[in-house]
Amino acid sequence: MLRIGPVQLKTNxxxxxxxxxxxxxxxxxCREQGGLGLASTDLLSxxxxxxGTATSLDLAQTNDFDKPICMQLYGGDPAIMAEGALWAVKHGxxxxxxxxxCxxxxxxxxxxxxxxxxxPDTAExxxxxxxxxxxxxxxxxxxKMRLGWFDDQPVASWLAPRLIDAGVCAVTIHGRTTQQKFQGEVNHDGIARVVEAVGNHCKAAGHTVPVIGNGDVRQPQDAVNMLRxxxxxxxxxxxxxxxxxWLFRDSWAAINNQPIxxxxxxxxxxxxIRRYFALMIQTRDEHYAMFQIRRRMSWFGKRLGQELDPRGRPVGCKPLKEAVRVAKSPAEVLDRLAEFEAGGLRGGMEVGEIEHDAAAR
Ligand SMILES: Cc1cc2nc3c(=O)[nH]c(=O)nc-3n(C[C@H](O)[C@H](O)[C@H](O)COP(=O)(O)O)c2cc1C
Incomplete structure (x- = not known):
């Protein structure tokens, strides 16, 4: 079971x-679907x-259900980062x-x-x-770090142990470099080298600090592969x-050799989707919820309209995404979702989506 300093998580x-x-x-x-051990806020200034700027306060919103919660800070000034860390604790x-x-x-x-x-001196x-x-x-x-800035200069293997000596309780490695941004595939070997370096370093010091792997987990088996x-x-x-x-729920089952x-x-x-939309209105406002649901539909839509047409291809939900994109009010968004539930607004899955969908199954 994953433990981060004094914090015991329910899943890893x-x-x-x-x-x-x-x-x-x-x-x-995500929490309601289950399997989630720790969630993070987006990066906070x-x-x-x-x-107390409104944007930052909105991003840092949390509540009793939203626990355990990690608040992520960014910046390069140690004193301000420390003040920010204290603020984060005082706010949950x-x-x-x-x-x-980043x-x-x-x-x-x-x-x-x-x-x-x-x-690295500033990082420390x-x-x-x-x-x-x-x-x-x-x-x-x-x-949370990448393997390094440049492709040919992996720094995480020595920087992570150094930061652990400075007091860090867990390190997350996104298996790409800054140069790569989000291109290419996640580098499992690179993450493995950091795991090994941290393991050797901590063994010598007589303690353990977990390394968390990150990158390209889209299906439960990807999570199992990342661990293995x-x-x-x-x-x-x-x-x-x-x-x-619900990927956390499914991945947790796969990790534990349970049926998905x-x-x-x-x-x-x-x-x-309706629940997300309602929560967005409740925690922010209708205007912002409309902005979010319009762009989120292309993500949520990847899991809709998967029933197969007579040629064995997923039917898709392009008309639904388009209808939500042009909707003028929350009521209209809900109407379009109801229309989809009743069997309408299907069709138009694009070639790339068909491949993605086939790969996912
Ligand atoms: C649009 C976008 C925004 C991101 N914002 C953050 C961020 O605020 N903080 C952070 O540490 N990583 C951020 N990341 C990186 C992700 O946390 C993650 O490391 C990366 O997407 C690889 O994991 P994934 O393949 O599971 O998405 C962002 C990634 C994307 C695509």
Missing amino acids: LLLAPIAGYCDLAFRTI PQGLLR ATVVDINMG PVDKVTKKDGGSRLLCI EIVRACVRVLEPLGVPLTC RTGCAGVMIGRGALSTP PAEPTTAEKLDI
């Missing part, structure tokens, strides 16, 4: 931060939290994470995200500053959960 499956997607409403529906964080993987210019130009992989200072405030409160600090091929202690899932919020539960029916999938 984690929901990744995905800026703009892993909000309270989405985390809630400590300055924004400390100033069970775990605090430092983002050392490749986006806006973040790296200010020494945040994966830029920290190039300035940030960790030490945060641990100083978190340790007395019994809240563990974690880091890398030796990691836990698996973090990002994009796979956006289309399949039946796929939710179309009606159940639509209920999950």
Whole structure:
């Protein structure tokens, strides 16, 4: 069972931060499906939290059901990161994470995200500053990093042990470099090398610190493969959960050699979407919920319209996605979902989607 410092998780499956997607409403529906051990907020600006800007406060929203929760901070200033860490604990964080993987210019130009992989002294200072405030409160600090910035310079194998010495209680490795961004396949060997380096380092020091593997888990078997091929202690899932919020439940079954539960029916999938939409309205507002549901339908839609046409091809749900995209009100979104439930708005699965769908089955 996965333990992060003093925090014992119920499963070793984690929901990744995905800026703009892993909000309270989405985390809630993932938790409701089961199998989720720890969910993370999207990356949060400590300055924004400390100033109390509306955007940051919205992103940091949590509640009693949304536990255990990891709040992820980004930035390059140790003192501000430590203040942000304290703010996070005061506002409900069970775990605090430092983002050392974001490749986006806006973040790296200010020494945040994966830029920290190039300035290890600063990365260590940030960790030490945060641990100083978190340790007395019994809240563990974690880091989420890529394998390195450059493809030919893997730094995670030596940076992770160094940050563990500075007080980090778990390290998540996204098996790609910053140069790669999101291209290519996840590098299991690269993650395995970090697992080995951390294992050897901790053995010598007489303790264990878990490494969590991340990247390209879209089906339950991918989670099993991640554990087997890398030796990691836990698996973090990002994009796979956006289309399949029950992926944690299914992956947990696969990891435990249990039969994978039946796929939710179309009606159940639509209920999950309606639930997400209602939570989004409740936790934010109708305007923002409309913005989210329009773009989310392309993710949720990957699991809709999978019944086969007479030629044995999935029927697809393109008309539903389009109808939601142009809907003018929440009532209209709900009407379109009801229409789909009644058998309408099907068709138009694109070639790429057919291949993706075939690969998923
Ligand atoms: C749109 C998008 C936003 C992301 N935002 C964050 C973020 O805020 N913090 C972070 O650590 N990683 C972020 N990531 C990276 C994911 O957490 C994860 O490491 C990556 O997507 C690989 O995992 P996956 O294949 O399971 O999605 C983001 C990824 C995407 C695609």
